[in-house]
Structure formats: structure tokens, C-alpha cells
Amino acid sequence: MSATPEKSSLIERVVAGETRAVARAISKVEDGSEDAAQLMKDIFPHTGRGLVVGITGAPGAGKSSLVDKLASLYRDRKERVGIVAIDPSSPFSGGAILGDRIRMQALGLDPGVFIRSMATRGNLGGLARATVDAVSILDAAGYSKLVVETVGVGQDEVEIVKAADVSVVVLVPGMGDDIQAIKAGIMEIGDIFVINKADREGVYSTEKELEALLSLSGREDGWQPPIVKTIATESKGIDDLAVAIESYRDFHFRTNLGTQRRRAIARWRILELLRDRLLARTLASDSASDTLDRLAEEVATRRSDPYSAVEEIIEGSRHKAAGEGGAQTTDHSTTLD
Amino acid sequence: MSATPEKSSLIERVVAGETRAVARAISKVEDGSEDAAQLMKDIFPHTGRGLVVGITGAPGAGKSSLVDKLASLYRDRKERVGIVAIDPSSPFSGGAILGDRIRMQALGLDPGVFIRSMATRGNLGGLARATVDAVSILDAAGYSKLVVETVGVGQDEVEIVKAADVSVVVLVPGMGDDIQAIKAGIMEIGDIFVINKADREGVYSTEKELEALLSLSGREDGWQPPIVKTIATESKGIDDLAVAIESYRDFHFRTNLGTQRRRAIARWRILELLRDRLLARTLASDSASDTLDRLAEEVATRRSDPYSAVEEIIEGSRHKAAGEGGAQTTDHSTTLD
Numbered sequence: 092m093s094a095t096p097e098k099s100s101l102i103e104r105v106v107a108g109e110t111r112a113v114a115r116a117i118s119k120v121e122d123g124s125e126d127a128a129q130l131m132k133d134i135f136p137h138t139g140r141g142l143v144v145g146i147t148g149a150p151g152a153g154k155s156s157l158v159d160k161l162a163s164l165y166r167d168r169k170e171r172v173g174i175v176a177i178d179p180s181s182p183f184s185g186g187a188i189l190g191d192r193i194r195m196q197a198l199g200l201d202p203g204v205f206i207r208s209m210a211t212r213g214n215l216g217g218l219a220r221a222t223v224d225a226v227s228i229l230d231a232a233g234y235s236k237l238v239v240e241t242v243g244v245g246q247d248e249v250e251i252v253k254a255a256d257v258s259v260v261v262l263v264p265g266m267g268d269d270i271q272a273i274k275a276g277i278m279e280i281g282d283i284f285v286i287n288k289a290d291r292e293g294v295y296s297t298e299k300e301l302e303a304l305l306s307l308s309g310r311e312d313g314w315q316p317p318i319v320k321t322i323a324t325e326s327k328g329i330d331d332l333a334v335a336i337e338s339y340r341d342f343h344f345r346t347n348l349g350t351q352r353r354r355a356i357a358r359w360r361i362l363e364l365l366r367d368r369l370l371a372r373t374l375a376s377d378s379a380s381d382t383l384d385r386l387a388e389e390v391a392t393r394r395s396d397p398y399s400a401v402e403e404i405i406e407g408s409r410h411k412a413a414g415e416g417g418a419q420t421t422d423h424s425t426t427l428d
Numbered sequence: 429m430s431a432t433p434e435k436s437s438l439i440e441r442v443v444a445g446e447t448r449a450v451a452r453a454i455s456k457v458e459d460g461s462e463d464a465a466q467l468m469k470d471i472f473p474h475t476g477r478g479l480v481v482g483i484t485g486a487p488g489a490g491k492s493s494l495v496d497k498l499a500s501l502y503r504d505r506k507e508r509v510g511i512v513a514i515d516p517s518s519p520f521s522g523g524a525i526l527g528d529r530i531r532m533q534a535l536g537l538d539p540g541v542f543i544r545s546m547a548t549r550g551n552l553g554g555l556a557r558a559t560v561d562a563v564s565i566l567d568a569a570g571y572s573k574l575v576v577e578t579v580g581v582g583q584d585e586v587e588i589v590k591a592a593d594v595s596v597v598v599l600v601p602g603m604g605d606d607i608q609a610i611k612a613g614i615m616e617i618g619d620i621f622v623i624n625k626a627d628r629e630g631v632y633s634t635e636k637e638l639e640a641l642l643s644l645s646g647r648e649d650g651w652q653p654p655i656v657k658t659i660a661t662e663s664k665g666i667d668d669l670a671v672a673i674e675s676y677r678d679f680h681f682r683t684n685l686g687t688q689r690r691r692a693i694a695r696w697r698i699l700e701l702l703r704d705r706l707l708a709r710t711l712a713s714d715s716a717s718d719t720l721d722r723l724a725e726e727v728a729t730r731r732s733d734p735y736s737a738v739e740e741i742i743e744g745s746r747h748k749a750a751g752e753g754g755a756q757t758t759d760h761s762t763t764l765d
Contacts, residue, residue, distance in 0.1 A: 128735045135733035350728070357727035358720060360734045361741070362707070368738055369706035370699070383695065390694035391687070396472035397697045398465045401705055404698070 102133045108171075108233045110205060117207055120224040123217060123371070131224055137231035141173070144336060145239045145255030147280070152261040153287045156323035157332075158240045164329050165236045166203055173229030174206045175222055177241040177251065205229060217367040222251050223360055250363075252280055254356045256349075257339045259332070261285045262301070264293035281316055283335045289320035289328065314342055373408045382407065439470045445508075445570045447542060454544055457561040460554060460708070468561055474568035478510070481673060482576045482592030484617070489598040490624045493660035494669075495577045501666050502573045503540055510566030511543045512559055514578040514588065542566060554704040559588050560697055587700075589617055591693045593686075594676045596669070598622045599638070601630035618653055620672045626657035626665065651679055710745045719744065 104112030116134070119127045144161075148154055155176070162172045209222050226237050241251055252258045260281035284305075286297055298318060305316055317335045321328030343349050374383070382404065389395035441449030453471070456464045481498075485491055492513070499509045546559050563574050578588055589595045597618035621642075623634055638655055647653075654672045658665030680686050711720070719741065726732035 128739075131735050132733050135735075136730065139730060353728040354724050357734070358724035361720065361723055361727065361737045364734050364738045365710065365741055366703055366707050368742060369710060370703050372742070373702065373706060383698065386698055387691050387695035390698065391690040393473065393476060396469050397694070397701050398468045398472075400698045401701045402465075404702055405705060405709070 101130065105134065105228060105232050106137050110202065113205060113228060113232045114207070116228045117225045120228070121209065121221045123221075123367070127224075131227065134227055134231045138227045139230065140233075141230040141235050141237045142257065142336075142340060143226055143230075143237045143239065143255040145241070145252035145258045146261060147241045147252045147258070148261030148285075148287075152263050153323050154240055154261050157261060157285065157287055157321060157329075158238055160323050160326050160329045161332060162204055162236075162238065163326075164333055166201060169203075170236050171203045171234045172205070172236045172238065173226070173232070173234035174204065174238045174240065175225050175229070176206065176208045177218065177222060177239070205232075205234060217363070219251050219254075220360070220363045220367055223254050223363075250359065254359060256343065256352075257282050257336050259283045259285055259336070261287050262297060263288045264291045264297045282314065282339045283332070284316055284318045285321055285328075285332060286318060287321050287323055290322050290325075294320065312346065314339065373404065376408075376411070379404075438467065442471065442565060442569050443474050447539065450542060450565060450569045451544070453565045454562045457565070458546065458558045460558075460704070464561075468564065471564055471568045475564045476567065477570075478567040478572050478574045479594065479673075479677060480563055480567075480574045480576065480592040482578070482589035482595045483598060484578045484589045484595070485598030485622075485624075489600050490660050491577055491598050494598060494622065494624055494658060494666075495575055497660050497663050497666045498669060499541055499573075499575065500663075501670055503538060506540075507573050508540045508571045509542070509573045509575065510563070510569070510571035511541065511575045511577065512562050512566070513543065513545045514555065514559060514576070542569075542571060554700070556588050556591075557697070557700045557704055560591050560700075587696065591696060593680065593689075594619050594673050596620045596622055596673070598624050599634060600625045601628045601634045619651065619676045620669070621653055621655045622658055622665075622669060623655060624658050624660055627659050627662075631657065649683065651676065710741065713745075713748070716741075 101112055101116060105116050116130060119130055146154055146158055158174060158176075162174060165172045207225060209218065209225060222239065226239060229237050239251060239255055258280050260283070262284065264286060284301060286294060286301070298320070301318055305318075310316070317338070319328055319331045319335050321332060323329070343352070373379070386395065386400040386403065390397055390400055438449055438453060442453050453467060456467055483491055483495055495511060495513075499511060502509045544562060546555065546562060559576065563576060566574050576588060576592055595617050597620070599621065601623060621638060623631060623638070635655060635657070642653055642655075654675070656665055656668045656672050658669060660666070680689070710716070723732065723737040723740065727734055727737055
């Protein structure tokens with residue numbers, strides 16, 4: 092590989108499982124630093140060994156406790172566990188609001204567990220891309236269970252969980268009148284459903300409702316998503332969840348659906364990255380920031396509209412590309428002559 | 429304007445407030461159809477009159493009931509109300525899972541209310557862009573209250589609510605151990621906080637917690653976000669919510685913060701649209717779909733990685749642009765001669 096000595100050393104250290112190198116590599120992809128692309132190209136051949144478990148559900152469902160207890164179970168089995176938690180954040184503040192520090196108190200002293208919170212940084216975010224890249228880095232570093240935890244059922248969050256090998260949706264009993272809506276929205280993404288806080292009132296009716304909805308939906312692949320009841324705070328049902336995860340994994344590989352899913356995930360990863368890259372390229376020039384400020388002012392005061400503004404930006408970057416293109420064309424014809 | 433007669437007629441009908449024209453215009457921006465850009469350019473000068481109210485919060489918080497009751501209140505005051513509801517959806521299914529039909533039963537027979545559910549359509553989504561465009565169309569059509577309702581606290585959803593004139597965050601009592609996380613995530617986006625289902629146990633402690641968090645955060649603009657208690661299903665507290673919305677609107681205009689916020693929103697709209705447009709342009713050619721399929725297969729089988737795949741796509745489209753650019757350069761030098 093054509094990496095510089097410094098870079099290949101970071102890769103080597105990641106692959107050797109060095110925690111500090113892993114943290115640094117993740118920061119690079121999160122910041123979208125210039126050498127992140129080469130880093131990920133070098134990382135990629137080392138990935139594909141870990142099992143990626145996506146865990147999602149509404150805020151208040153107790154996902155964090157569940158993830159922590161599941162991680163402890165895997166640790167008892169001597170597996171190394173990487174956890175990537177996606178924090179909700181505002182586009183205006185940037186940065187994770189809950190740091191890794193709170194979680195680290197429980198699990199963080201164990202060198203076999205790596206926890207990282209991810210958050211977007213404003214509009215140029217690329218949260219989904221950064222998250223899947225972080226998971227790939229942990230995979231390359233030899234963590235055999237890779238847990239991605241997301242708050243909420245937002246679009247990005249759903250896509251991130253979809254990119255997992257196994258998707259777990261966490262519900263709680265008696266979520267009220269929106270429960271049909273929630274279930275409809277997440278029905279398709281759940282390979283396994285967890286009813287957490289299963290000591291609460293309403294467990295039975297939530298389970299029956301969920302069963303009814305699952306029997307209606309009928310997956311193409313023939314998988315029957317199991318419903319696992321847990322009380323995460325008391326470590327109850329965590330074994331059952333681990334068994335369900337293994338069952339789906341086995342089913343997945345046995346039926347060769349893995350291939351199809353991996354292709355869909357690959358396609359999604361390419362599109363996410365492409366979107367980020369195209370925007371970054373277009374806004375890369377020194378004058379782009381000034382142009383953007385001016386156009387935002389024009390749109391805000393209704394002297395222009397977003398569509399005309401975007402056409403101006405694309406036109407501007409096209410002319411630059413055309414300039415470069417012109418030079419290339421000339422070189423090319425010289426060669427032909 | 430240079431629009432064709434057919435197009436200007438659609439615009440005229442939208443501005444005249446014709447429901448069917450509004451529905452058609454929104455479908456156009458949702459589908460990203462080719463004439464959507466010209467449509468939005470024509471729409472834009474007619475916007476800026478309505479008040480955009482963003483309503484968000486966790487699933488199960490009772491947002492839909494709250495929105496319906498607020499809409500009824502505005503209807504009693506003879507205002508026309510446009511509602512855009514964002515449904516959670518999977519990137520693999522596309523399409524709104526809960527249709528407009530359920531909601532329409534309650535409010536839909538009233539011609540003064542327009543309800544539309546929005547959902548992404550796969551990876552090329554542009555949900556945020558489509559949503560703000562739909563709001564602009566309703567604004568141009570003379571709806572004076574524009575309510576955007578989103579499920580979840582996902583990244584896109586947060587951004588959409590941020591693009592509102594007034595942002596309302598809905599909580600329920602006793603949401604459990606994740607409440608700190610939820611509140612931290614949404615603290616910055618709430619201009620007004622609603623504790624719905626205020627007849628439930630735990631109202632007092634939720635209110636105290638929220639007050640404590642709000643006193644810690646301290647907004648730059650000096651606004652003190654009020655906490656409104658409601659029982660939406662019984663129409664209780666809806667008046668108070670309407671008063672709080674008006675107060676923030678007045679504050680907003682009095683302090684001239686409107687200008688600043690509008691500039692931030694304009695900037696965000698431009699970037700969202702730019703992102704969509706760049707991706708659409710790059711994937712527009714006939715061969716792009718085949719290339720994407722091939723690259724997805726290569727990445728899925730680890731013969732390539734996403735970063736190399738994206739470089740190949742960008743390189744391919746650059747060469748095409750360079751070809752066009754070459755021709756332009758030639759024309760240009762001819763003119764100079």
C-alpha cells in the first residue's frame with residue numbers, strides 16, 4: 092500500500108487492537124480529516140469478522156442499560172465488545188451532549204470494552220458515514236461484538252441500524268396511543284423485538300399487540316422475529332436476548348440472505364459517502380464560505396430563493412471544473428497528436 | 429416569469445389556495461420532479477406570511493392529538509391551518525406508513541385544514557428539503573398557521589424543527605431513566621416545552637427536572653422557554669400553548685432575532701438542497717445505476733471499499749464534466765479570437 096510510514100503505523104496499531112490508536116482513527120473519520128479516506132481503505136480489508144448488532148427504540152426504553160448488560164454478558168464469554176452510541180444533537184451546537192464519560196464509569200475500566208459516542212457536527216454531518224466507519228475500525232481492531240445504539244427512530248438512525256447484521260428494536264409496556272405508529276415505523280427494521288421494563292403494567296397487552304402486528308407484516312425472508320422480555324436494570328432476560336441474536340445470525344448465514352443484505356448495505360454506504368464527498372468538494376474553495384453567507388442572506392431577505400442559490404453554487408463549481416477539464420482535454424489531444 | 433402557461437397556472441392556483449393544486453405541488457417537490465425547481469422559484473416570492481410551528485418529541489408523547497387540538501383552536505379563530513407530519517419510515521420500503529387518512533377523519537373534512545404526511549423515498553430521500561418546500565407551498569397558499577410535526581429526535585427531524593419560527597418540544601411525565609438524555613438532546617431546540625398527559629403520575633417531578641435543566645442551559649437570546657401542561661385528549665391546556673406560541677413570536681420579532689434565525693435557516697436550506705442536487709446530478713447518467721450495482725457488489729464481497737468506490741464514481745462524472753468543459757473552453761477562445 093502507498094500509505095506513509097506514519098499512517099501504516101496507525102493501521103498496524105489499530106489492527107493490533109491498541110485502544111488509543113482505535114480512538115484516534117475514529118476521531119479522524121468523525122472529523123472527516125483528509126487522511127481518513129486512505130485510513131478507511133487500509134482498514135477495510137481487515138473488517139468483516141465481528142458481528143454488528145444495531146439497537147434502537149424510543150427514548151426512555153432503557154436501551155443504554157440493555158446494551159451495558161449485553162456487553163457484560165459478552166465479556167463474561169471473553170469476547171471483546173465495541174459500543175458506538177449515537178447521541179441526539181442539535182445542528183446548531185454540534186458535538187455529543189452526553190459524553191462517553193457517564194457510560195465509562197460502568198464498563199469503561201474494562202480494557203475489553205470500547206465505548207464511543209458519536210454526534211454530528213452541524214450540517215456537514217455525515218453521522219451515518221462516520222458511524223459505520225467507526226464500526227469498521229472496531230471490527231478491524233478485533234472487537235468481535237459491535238453494538239450500535241441509537242436514540243430515536245429518525246431517518247438517519249433507522250439507516251444506521253439497517254446497516255447492522257442484526258437489528259434489535261426495544262419497546263416498553265404501555266407506551267400509549269402512539270404505539271401503533273411507533274410499531275409501524277420500526278416493524279420492518281426489527282429482526283428481534285425486546286420488551287424491556289417487563290415488570291411494568293401492560294406487558295401482556297404490548298406483547299399481544301406486537302405479535303398481532305408481526306403476524307400481519309410477514310417478512311419476505313421467512314424469519315419470525317422473536318419477542319424477548321427483559322428487565323435490563325435487573326439483568327433479567329439478557330441471556331435470552333443473546334440467544335435470539337445468535338439464532339438470527341445463524342439463520343442469516345444459513346439462508347444466504349447475508350449476501351443480499353450486505354449488498355444493500357454496501358450500496359447505502361457508497362451513497363452516504365458520495366453525498367458527503369460531493370458537498371465537501373463543492374464547498375472546498377476559499378470563496379465558497381463567503382458565497383454561502385451571501386446567498387443565505389439573499390434567501391433570508393427573499394431577494395433570492397434556495398433553488399436559484401443552489402444553481403449559482405453548482406454553476407460556479409462547474410465553471411471551475413470546466414477550467415480544469417479544459418486543461419485536461421488539451422493535454423489529452425497533445426498526447427494524441 | 430419564464431414559466432410555461434401550464435406551470436404558471438399551477439402557481440396561480442396554489443396562490444389562490446386551491447387544495448388540489450397545493451396537493452399536486454407538494455407531490456412534485458416530494459418526488460423531486462424536474463419542474464419542482466421552477467415551481468419553488470415561483471412559489472418563493474409568495475412565502476413569509478404564515479407562522480411555522482415545529483412540534484417534536486418522543487413517540488408516545490401524544491404529539492398528534494396535540495397538533496389536532498391546536499389546529500381546532502386556530503380554526504375556531506378562522507385561521508387556515510396547514511399540517512405537515514413526518515412519518516418514520518424504513519429506507520428499504522419508502523413511503524409513508526401511516527397515511528393521511530387516519531388523521532383526515534378528525535380534521536380533514538374541514539376545507540380550512542390541509543394535512544400531509546411526508547416520508548422519505550429510499551436513500552435519495554431529501555426528506556428535510558421536501559418538508560420545508562411543502563411548508564413554503566402551504567405558506568404561499570395562504571395557510572396562516574403551518575404546523576410541522578415530527579416523530580422522534582433524529583438528526584433530520586431536529587433540523588426540520590429548527591427550521592420553524594417556533595419550536596415546541598413535547599414530553600410526558602415519568603419517561604424513565606433516559607429522561608436526562610432526551611432533555612439534553614432537545615433542550616436547545618425547544619422554544620416552548622409541553623408536558624402532555626399532565627394527569628399522569630410524575631408531572632411534578634418532570635416539571636421540576638425540566639425547570640432545573642432549563643435554568644442551567646441559559647439561552648443566548650435571553651428567552652425563558654415556558655413550560656405548558658396539557659392533556660391533549662381532553663383539550664386541556666391548548667389555549668395556554670397557543671398563548672405561549674404567540675409570546676415567542678412577539679419576542680422573536682421584537683428582539684430582531686428573527687433575522688438571525690432566518691439567515692441560519694436559509695443557509696441550512698441551501699445546504700440540504702445542494703446535497704440533494706449534487707447527488708442527483710452525479711447519478712443522473714444511464715450508466716450510473718449499473719456502476720453503482722457493480723461497486724456495491726465489489727464492496728459487499730470486499731474486493732473494494734466504499735472510499736475507492738466513491739472515488740471511481742466522482743472520477744467518472746468529472747471526466748464527463750471535463751468533456752463538456754473542454755467544449756465550453758473551445759467556444760470561449762473562439763469568441764476571444
